[in-house]
Amino acid sequence: MLLKILLKNFRSSLKDYLLFFIHQSLMVVIFFVMTFFFRIAFKVSEMDDVSSLASFIYTAVVIVVIITLVSTNMNLRNYLMIRNKDYDFLAILGIRPQMLYLLLCVEFAMGSLLAILVGLLGGSFCVLGIADLLGKSGFQNDILMVSIWNYLNSSFIFIVIVGICMIVNCRCFSRPGKKTNSESAMEWESYKAYDLPFLLIGGLLVIGILVNLWFYYSVLNSLISMMLLVGSACLIVFSGSRFIFKKMRKNKKWYYQNLLTSNRMMYQFNKNKKLLFTIFSLNFLIFYLMGSITASYGTLINAEDQESYPYDAVAISELKMDENRINQSGITAFETIPILPVYDSNDNREPHYWGISLNSYFKLTGKEEALGGNEIILISQQEGVQNNATTVMKRALTMAGSSSNYQIQKYFQEIIFGKISNKNLNNIIVFSDEEFQQQYSDANNEMTLFLGKISMNFDKTAFDQSNLLVTVYKQDMLQQIKNENQIMFLIFILLGLIMMIQLGSSLYFRFFTDRNQFLADARFLKQLGMTDKGIKKIYTKETAMLIFLPIVTSFLWSGFFFCAEMKFQNVAFLENSGLFMAFGISYFLIELAFYKILERQLVSHVSYG
Amino acid sequence: MDILQICSLKKKYRKKISKGTVVETVAIDDLNFKIESGSFISIMGKSGCGKTTLLKLIGGLDTPTEGEILYKGKPLTKLSHDQLAQYRREQIGFVFQDYNLMDSLTIKENIMLPMLLDNKKLKEIEESVMYYAQRFGIRKHLNKYPGELSGGEQQRASICRALSNNPKLILADEPTGNLDSQSSKEVVRCLKEMNQELRKTVILVTHDPYIASFADEVILLKDGMIEKRLVNHMEKDKFFKILIEHLNAF
Numbered sequence: 108m109l110l111k112i113l114l115k116n117f118r119s120s121l122k123d124y125l126l127f128f129i130h131q132s133l134m135v136v137i138f139f140v141m142t143f144f145f146r147i148a149f150k151v152s153e154m155d156d157v158s159s160l161a162s163f164i165y166t167a168v169v170i171v172v173i174i175t176l177v178s179t180n181m182n183l184r185n186y187l188m189i190r191n192k193d194y195d196f197l198a199i200l201g202i203r204p205q206m207l208y209l210l211l212c213v214e215f216a217m218g219s220l221l222a223i224l225v226g227l228l229g230g231s232f233c234v235l236g237i238a239d240l241l242g243k244s245g246f247q248n249d250i251l252m253v254s255i256w257n258y259l260n261s262s263f264i265f266i267v268i269v270g271i272c273m274i275v276n277c278r279c280f281s282r283p284g285k286k287t288n289s290e291s292a293m294e295w296e297s298y299k300a301y302d303l304p305f306l307l308i309g310g311l312l313v314i315g316i317l318v319n320l321w322f323y324y325s326v327l328n329s330l331i332s333m334m335l336l337v338g339s340a341c342l343i344v345f346s347g348s349r350f351i352f353k354k355m356r357k358n359k360k361w362y363y364q365n366l367l368t369s370n371r372m373m374y375q376f377n378k379n380k381k382l383l384f385t386i387f388s389l390n391f392l393i394f395y396l397m398g399s400i401t402a403s404y405g406t407l408i409n410a411e412d413q414e415s416y417p418y419d420a421v422a423i424s425e426l427k428m429d430e431n432r433i434n435q436s437g438i439t440a441f442e443t444i445p446i447l448p449v450y451d452s453n454d455n456r457e458p459h460y461w462g463i464s465l466n467s468y469f470k471l472t473g474k475e476e477a478l479g480g481n482e483i484i485l486i487s488q489q490e491g492v493q494n495n496a497t498t499v500m501k502r503a504l505t506m507a508g509s510s511s512n513y514q515i516q517k518y519f520q521e522i523i524f525g526k527i528s529n530k531n532l533n534n535i536i537v538f539s540d541e542e543f544q545q546q547y548s549d550a551n552n553e554m555t556l557f558l559g560k561i562s563m564n565f566d567k568t569a570f571d572q573s574n575l576l577v578t579v580y581k582q583d584m585l586q587q588i589k590n591e592n593q594i595m596f597l598i599f600i601l602l603g604l605i606m607m608i609q610l611g612s613s614l615y616f617r618f619f620t621d622r623n624q625f626l627a628d629a630r631f632l633k634q635l636g637m638t639d640k641g642i643k644k645i646y647t648k649e650t651a652m653l654i655f656l657p658i659v660t661s662f663l664w665s666g667f668f669f670c671a672e673m674k675f676q677n678v679a680f681l682e683n684s685g686l687f688m689a690f691g692i693s694y695f696l697i698e699l700a701f702y703k704i705l706e707r708q709l710v711s712h713v714s715y716g
Numbered sequence: 717m718d719i720l721q722i723c724s725l726k727k728k729y730r731k732k733i734s735k736g737t738v739v740e741t742v743a744i745d746d747l748n749f750k751i752e753s754g755s756f757i758s759i760m761g762k763s764g765c766g767k768t769t770l771l772k773l774i775g776g777l778d779t780p781t782e783g784e785i786l787y788k789g790k791p792l793t794k795l796s797h798d799q800l801a802q803y804r805r806e807q808i809g810f811v812f813q814d815y816n817l818m819d820s821l822t823i824k825e826n827i828m829l830p831m832l833l834d835n836k837k838l839k840e841i842e843e844s845v846m847y848y849a850q851r852f853g854i855r856k857h858l859n860k861y862p863g864e865l866s867g868g869e870q871q872r873a874s875i876c877r878a879l880s881n882n883p884k885l886i887l888a889d890e891p892t893g894n895l896d897s898q899s900s901k902e903v904v905r906c907l908k909e910m911n912q913e914l915r916k917t918v919i920l921v922t923h924d925p926y927i928a929s930f931a932d933e934v935i936l937l938k939d940g941m942i943e944k945r946l947v948n949h950m951e952k953d954k955f956f957k958i959l960i961e962h963l964n965a966f
Contacts, residue, residue: 359838366825366832374820631816634777635830636805636881638798 135226305346312339390661464543629713725783745940758931809878813893868899929956
């Protein structure tokens with residue numbers, strides 16, 4: 108009998124709750140595309156040992172899984188909340204809460220299965236398009252094939268995610284009558300004592316993070332800092348808004364003149380703080396990641412227009428090697444720069460600085476005026492934590508050869524050609540020619556930096572045996588970098604898309620769940636004699652706040668952090684910001700359209716409901 | 717002097733139940749009566765007889781299908797949306813079964829709301845709030861939120877809000893529906909007080925004959941039409957008994 112009720116109810120109400128399942132389908136589409144990229148990453152890492160692309164895609168898949176989990180959980184929770192009201196009669200008739208929950212879960216599972224089928228179909232079409240695009244960019248066809256495992260993996264993971272969400276929500280559903288969304292209006296008052304301290308703590312945290320990054324920049328440090336920044340930003344925005352609001356509240360005239368608007372906005376802000384926090388964090392990630400990839404991609408595009416630097420290969424040898432041996436390896440020695448490892452007294456395993464002669468420095472930078480005898484000139488501080496010169500040099504060269512940070516290749520170019528100013532120079536000591544000669548002849552572990560040209564038909568075996576640590580093939584590498592960047596760009600778009608879907612759906616579901624409350628409030632205000640125009644104004648402001656407050660603050664915040672990081676990395680973001688601006692503008696336009704749709708729906712619901 | 721005239725009032729609702737099938741429900745059917753200024757009218761009847769619809773029409777929250785409602789001789793149907801809003805703001809005070817207080821506002825702010833919407837001066841607003849809060853015994857609760865008050869206290873706050881803008885007409889829709897007998901008595905006492913001492917016209921919709929017996933006149937509605945009008949010329953208990961008899965025969 109229950110099954111009959113269930114099936115009949117599901118069929119009749121599917122139309123009303125279709126949006127929940129469309130959302131699920133979109134998640135499956137993105138999931139499916141991600142498994143496709145995952146497979147590419149797997150294939151690429153089989154072919155190439157140093158594939159930063161693979162590790163990047165792995166990370167992206169993890170992010171997608173987490174977002175899908177959060178999103179599905181939110182989706183399910185909203186669905187349960189609304190459907191629970193529809194099934195209230197069963198609870199009154201005496202059905203056990205567990206049974207009711209099971210009933211709703213089966214209903215949701217049925218919808219999700221439908222969503223998986225639609226999602227896989229949609230995903231297949233998307234993948235066809237992407238494969239075609241990548242195929243044109245030079246990717247081999249066998250990498251771009253979709254296998255049955257893509258279908259199975261994406262379906263399986265999605266089913267597991269839905270299952271986890273059902274288990275998670277089971278606990279809060281076992282207490283019938285408990286409103287999941289109930290928020291006390293008085294909560295604002297109870298935090299009275301903490302706003303200013305929270306604001307100060309948030310501010311100090313930001314200063315601390317920036318100081319930390321300034322002195323100890325590293326990727327890990329940057330990631331941790333980013334997370335801390337999101338937290339501190341929330342602290343500042345949340346306590347700051349309340350602090351400002353309370354200050355304004357003291358101005359009775361202003362407060363009472365704007366009583367309804369300000370009070371309702373404060374109430375919504377407080378009620379939806381978790382949602383606002385999620386939107387803020389996701390937006391922060393979207394802007395930050397997009398800034399990062401578009402800056403990198405933009406640099407790549409700009410690099411093609413710039414005058415190429417004259418060396419096609421840059422190599423560093425472990426030992427002092429004669430030029431003949433280098434020539435045998437395929438590099439036509441064009442310029443050799445002897446470099447001298449300088450050890451820290453505490454750590455003799457790795458050189459702390461690289462020493463170069465005054466003459467070499469002049470060759471590299473074209474600058475003479477900054478040098479004076481044994482004056483220390485610092486170049487490159489990429490791994491600030493260890494302050495370790497070998498890592499610095501290896502990293503700079505390795506990264507230059509890989510795609511993950513094209514900025515560093517550019518940076519290395521700049522080191523070589525002295526485009527960066529003296530204040531940013533780190534880790535290279537310039538000796539006077541005489542002293543360098545003396546130390547270089549005494550040292551037993553000299554190294555040489557080769558800047559040279561490589562012939563197209565060089566002997567690869569001889570090259571591999573030449574003990575060169577790193578090589579950069581400019582022309583070939585540029586194409587590879589372009590390909591990898593293209594995939595990364597697509598993945599970033601996909602990540603941005605999934606985050607946007609998550610943002611849109613969570614906001615929409617919140618409005619959808621609260622629509623009757625909105626209607627009741629509007630009726631009440633109408634009875635008090637408020638004009639329709641006045642009511643619409645209040646709801647327009649509320650909707651705008653819920654959508655734009657987290658977006659604008661996260662945009663400013665991520666922009667601030669991104670610019671600071673670019674500054675630390677000595678990368679001119681603004682020069683390569685065209686793509687980011689295009690992305691940013693389209694993102695805002697989409698959000699604006701979403702806002703208009705939501706606002707129109709809400710206003711028409713409260714006007715004609 | 718008549719504050720309200722109901723002339724040949726009709727209200728029909730049309731509901732589409734399936735494709736091409738529209739069902740018409742008559743909520744109010746050719747209603748005619750007048751209400752004198754300063755009177756206390758109670759409207760009674762079974763569920764679905766059109767009590768709340770009538771109140772909505774009088775309050776300008778809904779428009780009649782036919783007929784007219786004249787407030788102080790002026791037809792409500794001729795008023796624009798904004799004029800109707802102004803009419804509700806200045807002339808009408810609503811009291812509801814579920815109090816309709818905003819959870820996010822304090823009691824004081826809830827009472828202030830109609831006056832703030834009317835752009836009155838802050839000093840005047842605060843004086844009015846204090847006066848009514850004192851009068852209806854909720855002064856000590858002014859800075860509390862609705863959730864912190866009992867049902868009776870919330871309803872008294874809602875009465876204060878209805879009176880705050882000094883309206884001429886009070887429309888009360890089942891104000892005691894959610895209250896226990898003690899709180900109900902308190903609320904009716906408040907309604908009676910504002911009728912007798914503040915000279916407000918009160919239209920009260922109720923199911924409870926005891927509450928209705930406080931009124932000067934009871935209008936019994938059936939199927940959207942007036943079934944009986946009972947005028948209260950006697951003691952309350954006597955009138956209550958007569959009311960019960962009529963309701964039993966109803």
